[in-house]
Amino acid sequence: MRMAPSPSGPLHIGHSRMAILNDEYVKRYGGRLILRIEDTNPANIDPIAYEQIPRDLEWLGVNFSDLVIQSDRMEIYYSEAKKLIEAGHAYVCTCVPDEFKRLLLAGKACPHRNSDPKENSEKFSRMINGGFKQGEAVLVIKTDLNHPNPSVRDWIAFRISEAPHPRHGVRYRVYPMMNFSVAVDDHLLGLTHVIRGKDHINNTEKQKYIFKYNSWKLPEYYHYGLVDFPGVILKTSTIKKGIANKQYTGWDDIRLGTILAFRKRGFQPETFRRYWVQSGMREIDSEFSVEIFNSINKDIIDGTTRRFFFVPDPVAVKITGSGDLISKAPYHPSKPEMGYKEYHIGRDPEVYISGRDWNSLADGTVLRLKDLCNVEKYGNIAKFKGVEMTDRKIRIVQWCPPGSGNFTVYHPDGNNDTGLIEPLAASHRGVAQLERYGYVNIADSLTGYFTHP
């Protein structure tokens, strides 16, 4: 099995399906999993990817047994190409690109198609040695000029790219196209099964010619359907542009669909795995369900997540007529073993309640400050009405004690909420449930990232 991302940037949630499906297959049935970085287009490489892709995979719990970098295997591709040229299965074409296309669409041979292997070998060497400029010559694999799908007809295997390569600089100028290097590597690395997206079905057709010409054994191919991620920003070029012009803070900006962003929001690796395993390998296209993804994550974290109070849009409220007030509550309502939080806030304290609650209540309404006491609202005064829970039907709200710090929660839709957070939460790190608000990854005493409701 193998995963073959292009190193145009860190992995995003779309890649995670490919990685997890392959990994899951190996975990269940045995075998090896190769991470093959496909960096054969020097113009579209972000060096950060060489480091970050393995890190993303590690975080996802995907264990690969080998790491292969295609640009380190150029000599192999060259020698495989020469073999095909000598066998008469490939030729160097120096037509202008438009002419080449026109002929193929018409199902006609280009004038170079029948040149003899010797001449082609020589021209290919000239390509490698700099005898042609970018765009002047390509190596083409002969297939079938009458193939019903025009894109499968004689396809390009190598082209010249003068862009410097982040790993090799200007050492190479002739790079294999994905269909060539993929076919060669899939065979040479001993691949028995290939799982990849349905968008590669046509590529599989093309790659089969390489296997046929070499009499190589074909792997089993599986193509899963495409997933639409509504509203999720995945496109590498968009992200890069956004980072460059400061619209995004980086690859881990929580508005993005990168693995880094989900991680920052407090999603668990296991969530990705469960989601993609549940989605299966059907060839049907589908829409990513944030709802289900969130629900899986909640299921995983709810039982171990501490509860805290966050008060967005706070208003100060003076409690009158109370004795010394003490609030003591478990960090998790059904897990007392997780410990308790406790505040001693004295007599007639000033506390903070969300304006969203307080302002929606009429004077004279009795409400309960959770784990503290009942009060009756009068303007900005809360008349103390006892600490005992007497009526379960009244509104129960979260509140913050004196001394609570400012806190901002950033949401993936770009909005944020500011307010106060209770002192014990400000020193907590990681995902917590902010009661009646949602799950939030507390990054520091001032900042949290919204996970999901």
Add this chain to the structure above:
RNA sequence: GCUCCGAUGGUGUAGUCCGGCCAAGCAUAUCGGCCUUUCGAGCCGACGACCCGGGUCCAAAUCCCGGUCGGAGCACCA
């Protein structure tokens, strides 16, 4: 346009290869109820689907044909 692929409730899926045990399972969402000092979690219940039309067959979500809709690819990206 051409080539290929697909179609199960709001959403994600199981079942389709080898027709009957599918008057269609699960999850999520929604709605009720219970429980709970969170609008969280848990428990119970309800709602809700085999794209359409033909055919084969004792029997079709499952096989065949036609249609419709949707998707992918279409050449110096991976």
